[in-house]
Amino acid sequence: MVLSQAGMLRSQEDFARKDPLPVDAYFSETYWEARDKFRWAANVVGAEVTTLTVKDPDYTIDIAVVQGGGAKGLLVHSSGVHGCEGYAGSAIQTSILHDMYCTGSKPEVTCVFVHAVNPYGMAHFRRFNENNVDLNRNALSPTEWQEVLARDPNLAGYEDFTDLLVASAKPTPWFVYVGFWLRAACLLLRYGSTSLKRAMVSATYSKPAGIFFGGVELQPSHRLLADFFKRKFAGVKGRSVTWVDVHTGLGPKGVDVLMCVPSDRETAKQCFCGADVQCIGEGGQIAGSQADGYEHVRGTMKTFYGQLFDGSEGDSFIMTQEFGTKPGVFVAWSMIVENRGFHYDFENHVYWSKFTRDAFYIREPSWKASVMKRGKIVFQQQASLGLQRANP
Numbered sequence: 001m002v003l004s005q006a007g008m009l010r011s012q013e014d015f016a017r018k019d020p021l022p023v024d025a026y027f028s029e030t031y032w033e034a035r036d037k038f039r040w041a042a043n044v045v046g047a048e049v050t051t052l053t054v055k056d057p058d059y060t061i062d063i064a065v066v067q068g069g070g071a072k073g074l075l076v077h078s079s080g081v082h083g084c085e086g087y088a089g090s091a092i093q094t095s096i097l098h099d100m101y102c103t104g105s106k107p108e109v110t111c112v113f114v115h116a117v118n119p120y121g122m123a124h125f126r127r128f129n130e131n132n133v134d135l136n137r138n139a140l141s142p143t144e145w146q147e148v149l150a151r152d153p154n155l156a157g158y159e160d161f162t163d164l165l166v167a168s169a170k171p172t173p174w175f176v177y178v179g180f181w182l183r184a185a186c187l188l189l190r191y192g193s194t195s196l197k198r199a200m201v202s203a204t205y206s207k208p209a210g211i212f213f214g215g216v217e218l219q220p221s222h223r224l225l226a227d228f229f230k231r232k233f234a235g236v237k238g239r240s241v242t243w244v245d246v247h248t249g250l251g252p253k254g255v256d257v258l259m260c261v262p263s264d265r266e267t268a269k270q271c272f273c274g275a276d277v278q279c280i281g282e283g284g285q286i287a288g289s290q291a292d293g294y295e296h297v298r299g300t301m302k303t304f305y306g307q308l309f310d311g312s313e314g315d316s317f318i319m320t321q322e323f324g325t326k327p328g329v330f331v332a333w334s335m336i337v338e339n340r341g342f343h344y345d346f347e348n349h350v351y352w353s354k355f356t357r358d359a360f361y362i363r364e365p366s367w368k369a370s371v372m373k374r375g376k377i378v379f380q381q382q383a384s385l386g387l388q389r390a391n392p
Contacts, residue, residue, distance in 0.1 A: 015040040018102045023372050024365065026091040026098070031116065031123035034090040038062060038115045041097035047113075052224040055130055059119035061225060064097060065232075068110035073240035073390025074233055074309075075107070075383060078114035081135050081301065082247055083121015083128065084353075087361045088323055089246030090115060090122075091368070092375030099376075109240075109386040112233075117221050125353035126342065127335055127360065128211070129219060137203040137214035137297065139222050139304030148205050148214065148298050156202030156296040157195050158210070161187055164336060165200065166210040171340040171352065180333055193328075198293035200332065209343050211335045214299055222304065229308045238306065238315030242386040244378060245301050248360045249331050250290040251324030254370035257290045258378070259320040261302055268319060271385040272378060280320075290322055317385065321378055323371050325362050334359035 014021060015037070028034035042049050042064035052061040077096070079089025093113045100106070116122045120130040128134050140148065153159055164183050169175075188196060203214040251257055257276040260268045268277045280294040306316040325331065334355040341352025362368075 012036075012040045012043075015098055015101075016044050018104075020099065020102055021095075023091075023095075023369055026095040026372070027363075027368055028087060028090065029363075031086075031119060032058075034087060034094075034122070035060070035062060035116065035119075037094045038064070038090060038097070038113075041094045041101070042113070045097050045101040047097065050228060052228065054119050054220050054224060059123060059130075061117055061119060061221060062115040063228060064093075064113040064115070066097070066100065066107060066111045066113075069106050069108045071108040071387055071390040072237070073109040073386050074112060074236045074242075075109045075386040076112045076114065076241065076243040077379060077382070078117055078243065078245045078301070080116035080118050080122045081245060082249075082360075083118040083123075084125040084356050084360045085127065085246075085248040086116050086118070086122040088248050088371045088375070092246060092372060092379070095372060096376060096379055107383060109383065109390050111383075114225065117225065119221075124349065125357040125361075126338065127356060128213065128339075129221065131215065131219065132208060132213050132339070132342070133215035133219050134203060134212050135219060135221055136301060137212060137299040138219050139301060140214075140218065140299045141304070141307070144298060144303070145217070149216065151205075153204065153206045157191065157199040158202065158204045158207070158212075160191060161196060161199050162207065162210070163187075165204075165212070166207045167336075167340045167343040168209070169340065170344040171337045175340075176337050180336065184329070184333075194293060196332075197328065198296070201293055202296040203299070209339070211339050226305070226308060229305065234308065234310070236309050238309035238311030240386070240390045241306075241309050241316040241318075242382050242389060243301070243305065243316065243318040244321055244382050245318070246321050246323075246375065248323045248325050250322050250328070253324050253326065253362060254367045256321055256323045256371075256374045256378075259290065259322055260318075261314075263314055264317055264319065267317060267385070271388075272381045275378065275381075290324075317389070321375065323374070325367075326359055331359045 047064035047066045050063045080086025118129050203212040204210045205214045262279045302318040338352045338356040
């Protein structure tokens with residue numbers, strides 16, 4: 001049994017009843033609580049569950065496959081690529097699975113729910129994994145690895161901000177509440193906020209202690225997950241694959257955007273009515289928008305997982321749903337403070353991790369309600385798109 005934030009005791013038996021639970025019951029306060037709830041919901045709906053151990057003793061990616069009614073295609077819904085961002089996606093996934101059980105509905109297209117791609121980060125409220133790697137900058141092919149490791153380290157201006165972005169000392173109270181803001185102010189006056197965001201999201205492949213470190217090799221989470229899809233679904237036509245990856249952190253609190261590559265723009269606008277659709281990987285975005293500054297980003301879910309299916313990389317429709325939390329400067333502050341604590345004050349990391357927890361997981365009823373509502377609407381729209389693409 002687990003105790004939810006609202007103080008309501010929830011058990012596996014709750015998920016076995018054919019009654020929807022309050023929104024708060026699907027959210028969790030720890031990775032292990034979230035994993036239990038996800039497993040319970042997957043079990044009652046009769047999903048085929050696969051557990052991949054990313055790191056001993058107990059950090060796992062859990063995958064629930066719900067067989068479709070016969071349509072040839074694949075609908076994938078993933079959470080926790082950025083660790084502490086996984087609590088929103090986990091709640092959406094658990095609720096969707098439980099809804100299937102409560103209503104007795106069966107999807108037309110086979111659904112694959114991937115829970116906690118970065119389990120260590122989710123467990124310890126890190127955006128990055130146990131090796132300080134950003135998994136959404138790490139998903140690269142061998143050729144792409146050669147490219148990013150050889151490129152100019154200051155291609156997007158990361159080197160201009162290393163004094164702020166790379167951990168170099170324990171985060172003292174002075175740094176947290178005064179020094180960071182003084183340094184940030186000086187750098188923002190010199191380079192501007194757009195340049196800072198572009199530098200961060202474009203990542204570094206040469207500063208292991210920096211935030212948004214893309215690593216120097218493919219991480220275990222991606223190796224294990226890619227092997228799973230190759231074993232189970234390599235023969236699936238890429239054209240029939242739709243994938244939504246849930247994130248938090250960018251934009252106004254509780255408001256979501258859908259971020260896709262330019263080639264998927266029209267499909268996203270047509271099939272996800274009512275959504276704010278933005279494109280990543282191209283210039284000309286509205287300054288300050290969630291997708292602004294991503295021109296140099298490599299190693300995302302789209303480019304890596306799209307190539308695993310039958311067809312070319314661009315055939316699969318892979319999109320990010322991003323829920324806003326706090327203003328961008330506070331999100332950046334939280335990552336920088338937590339990262340310093342992780343590298344230079346690990347014995348007190350539980351304290352430092354609260355900064356990122358509170359930046360990426362808003363534990364308020366209104367935020368949770370908005371996440372759940374929009375998450376389930378987008379899933380329903382994804383299911384409709386998946387059926388279209390499975391039966392063109």
